[in-house]
Amino acid sequence: MTQKWTNPETLVLHAGYRSxxxxxxxxxxxxxxxxxxxxxxxxxxALFGLKEFGNIYTRIMNxxxxxxxxxxxxxxxxxxxxxxxxxxxxxxxxIQNICHAGDNVVSSTDLYGGTWNLFANTLTTMGIExxxxxxxxxxxxxxxTDARTRCYYAETLPNPKLHVFPIREVxxxxxxxxxxxxxxxxxxxxxxxxxxxxxAVVVYSTTKYIGGHGNSIGGLVVDGGNFDWEGNxxxxxxxxxxxxxxHGAVWTEAVKPLGPIAYIIKMRxxxxxxxxxxxxxxxxFLFIQGLETLPLRMRQHCANAGQVADFLAKHPKVSKVIFPxxxxxxxxxxxxxxxxGGHGALVGFELSGGREAGRRLIDSLKMFYHVANxxxxxxxxxxxxxxxxxxxxxxxxxATGVSDGYVRLSVGIxxxxxILADLKQALVAA
Ligand code: PLP
Numbered sequence: 001m002t003q004k005w006t007n008p009e010t011l012v013l014h015a016g017y018r019s020x021x022x023x024x025x026x027x028x029x030x031x032x033x034x035x036x037x038x039x040x041x042x043x044x045x046a047l048f049g050l051k052e053f054g055n056i057y058t059r060i061m062n063x064x065x066x067x068x069x070x071x072x073x074x075x076x077x078x079x080x081x082x083x084x085x086x087x088x089x090x091x092x093x094x095i096q097n098i099c100h101a102g103d104n105v106v107s108s109t110d111l112y113g114g115t116w117n118l119f120a121n122t123l124t125t126m127g128i129e130x131x132x133x134x135x136x137x138x139x140x141x142x143x144x145t146d147a148r149t150r151c152y153y154a155e156t157l158p159n160p161k162l163h164v165f166p167i168r169e170v171x172x173x174x175x176x177x178x179x180x181x182x183x184x185x186x187x188x189x190x191x192x193x194x195x196x197x198x199x200a201v202v203v204y205s206t207t208k209y210i211g212g213h214g215n216s217i218g219g220l221v222v223d224g225g226n227f228d229w230e231g232n233x234x235x236x237x238x239x240x241x242x243x244x245x246x247h248g249a250v251w252t253e254a255v256k257p258l259g260p261i262a263y264i265i266k267m268r269x270x271x272x273x274x275x276x277x278x279x280x281x282x283x284x285f286l287f288i289q290g291l292e293t294l295p296l297r298m299r300q301h302c303a304n305a306g307q308v309a310d311f312l313a314k315h316p317k318v319s320k321v322i323f324p325x326x327x328x329x330x331x332x333x334x335x336x337x338x339x340x341g342g343h344g345a346l347v348g349f350e351l352s353g354g355r356e357a358g359r360r361l362i363d364s365l366k367m368f369y370h371v372a373n374x375x376x377x378x379x380x381x382x383x384x385x386x387x388x389x390x391x392x393x394x395x396x397x398x399a400t401g402v403s404d405g406y407v408r409l410s411v412g413i414x415x416x417x418x419i420l421a422d423l424k425q426a427l428v429a430a
Contacts (some may be wrong), residue, residue, distance in 0.1 A: 008075055008190055009295045016070030030285045031063045049247075050254065050269070060272050064281040068288050072210070072220055075291075076185075076202055077195045079225030080264045082272065083218065083279035083287075087186060087205020090219030091115055091153075092122075093277075094182050094203050097267045098238055099150040101127025106144040106151075106179075108135040108165060109399045110158035113389040115184070116400060119153075132399070136330075138169035142177070150235065151180050151201075156194060157187040157344045159374060160384050160408050161401030162322050164334040171198025178232035187346060187374065190298040191339045200227035201263070206279075208375025212290040212297055216283040223264035230262075239263065245270055297377060297413055302342025304419055305411040311420050312349045317357070317430055322348030322406075346374060347409045351430050354405040358383045361407060361430035367414070367422040379412035379419055 005011055020029050036055040038044035046052040055061055069081040084090050095105055107119055109132045119130040130153075133140035141152050152174050154165045171181040180200030185192060186208050194202050204210060206218040230252040233240040239262055242248035251266040258265070272278060279287075309323035324335035324343035335343055351357040361381075362370050368381040372388055382388060389402045397403075411419065 011075045012071065012291045012294055015074035017067045028064060028067045028285060028288050031058075031281050033062075033281075034058050050249070053258075058281065059276050059278050060268060062278070062281050062284070064288075065279050065284040068206075068279075068284045068291070069220070071288065071291060072204070073222055075189075075193075076222045077193055077224075078202065078222040079259060080261045081220050081222040082264050082268050083206075083220055083284055084272070085219065085277040085279055086217045087184075087203070087207055087219040088114055088118060089277040090203040090205065090221050091184065092118060093267055093271050093275075094201050094221050095123070095128065095151060095153065096126075096275075097263060097271055098180075098236055099128050100238065103148050103150045104129040104131055104146070105153055106131045106133055106141050106149055108154035108158065109133065110135060110161050110163060110165070111155060111400060112159055112184070112186075113384070113392060113400065115155075116389075116396065117391060120396075135163070135165055135170070138166045138173060141170050142173045145174075145177055145179060147235070149177075149179055151182050153182045153184075155184040155187065156192050156338065157324075157346065158401070159187055159346050160322070160348050160389075160406060162324060162344070162346060162348060163327075163331050163401075164324065164338050166334055167192075167194055167197040167199055167338055171200075174198075174200075175227075178228075178235050180227045188339055188344050190295050191302070191342055191344060195224040195226060197338065200224050206287045206290075207373070209298065209301070210290055210294060210375075211287050212294065212375065212377050213286070214371075214373060214376035214378065216286045218279045218283045218287055221264065221267060223261055225260035227263070239266060243270065245274070298342060298345075300413040301345035301411060304413065304416050305345040305347050305409075306343065307416050308409065308411050308419060308423065309347050311423065312347065315427060317351055317353065317427055318349050319352045319405075320350040322350075322401075345411045347411055348401075349407055349409075350403060350405045351407065353430060355383075355385070357430045358405050358407045359386075361426050364426035364429035365422055366425070367418060368409070368426075374408075374410035376410065377413050379414060379422070380410040382408050384408055 065083040073081040131144040182201040183194035183199040186205045202222040204220040229239045251262040255262040313321045368379045384402045
């Protein structure tokens with residue numbers, strides 16, 4: 001069914017589900033259950049032995065989550081997906097699935113602060129080294145690669161720098177060396193499909209635009225099915241050597257009859273089983289609701305953000321606007337190449353009055369919410385240096401693009417006149 005359509009507006013409504021097999025319900029039911037009755041002992045043994053696919057226990061799979069997984073996989077042009085409890089869990093799982101102690105990841109410096117912390121601190125305690133490189137020069141990824149490099153990692157539209165990542169350039173370097181590129185596409189669903197540009201894995205914080213209504217935390221890992229794990233067996237022993245945690249299964253072989261889904265199946269039946277960070281079925285239902293209007297919302301988000309950026313650029317108290325259409329040279333080229341139908345809805349700016357002016361502006365906003373989130377239908381604002389990025393050292397803050405006076409807006413879908421009016425009155429106080 002999902003193969004019939006390619007347009008995102010249709011896929012978000014129809015991919016992966018027609019009606020409930022038990023009740024014919026058109027809305028996706030919330031399967032709020034922990035477990036599933038086995039037909040008999042033979043059936044149970046077949047499910048546990050992966051001889052037959054079916055529901056066992058909601059920590060590992062759930063029919064409501066399955067619709068979200070299939071729908072987003074179709075939207076991205078991937079082969080399968082895994083829903084997890086948060087965007088952070090998605091990033092961690094995407095890496096842990098192929099890396100263990102002694103391995104390394106080469107990551108862009110341009111990251112969300114929480115991901116930076118995960119990489120610089122928590123992964124280090126697990127013995128996984130993250131080598132941060134500046135994506136301004138894609139060759140930096142090649143230079144940092146060695147025999148223990150298991151993946152490259154980057155954000156498509158990295159918040160807060162908003163320098164679009166050179167996906168094709170880095171994916172091509174990686175494919176020659178046998179290293180897959182994992183892209184966090186959280187800030188620009190619909191606008192970019194990283195698999196079209198050579199990425200192997202996409203991760204999402206569904207908390208943001210996919211949910212779109214600021215009500216649930218969740219994440220997704222999407223498998224592009226386009227990376228030759230078997231052909232790079234030495235680099236990926238976790239997918240190509242017998243897995244003692246699953247009767248010695250060799251994932252690339254065990255899963256072959258089902259298609260190129262070894263990476264995502266292994267993640268489901270080992271990481272999700274052992275670490276246990278599944279998405280709740282209720283949250284999956286809310287994300288499915290959000291997804292249905294995502295293309296419409298992204299259009300409005302982007303149109304509003306473009307107007308906000310233009311307004312701020314002309315304002316006498318604003319010293320700099322950070323938004324793709326206000327960039328030039330290579331950064332503008334990357335934005336135009338990788339983002340289609342809009343340049344995203346995150347707008348950064350610096351006030352001539354610096355840190356204090358930034359605080360005054362945020363305290364004066366009346367309609368914008370002051371929250372640590374992006375991608376809500378409502379407009380949001382924050383001062384990253386004192387909040388989302390405050391746990392980073394000043395040097396690390398600057399490396400991720402956070403200066404003292406930087407204010408970040410996540411422009412919502414309210415009427416543009418009301419958005420501009422709120423900014424205008426707050427700028428008086430700034
Ligand atoms: N990736 C990006 C780009 C983010 O902005 C965020 C959260 O702000 C995350 C990942 C983490 O997502 P979550 O808060 O759902 O764990």
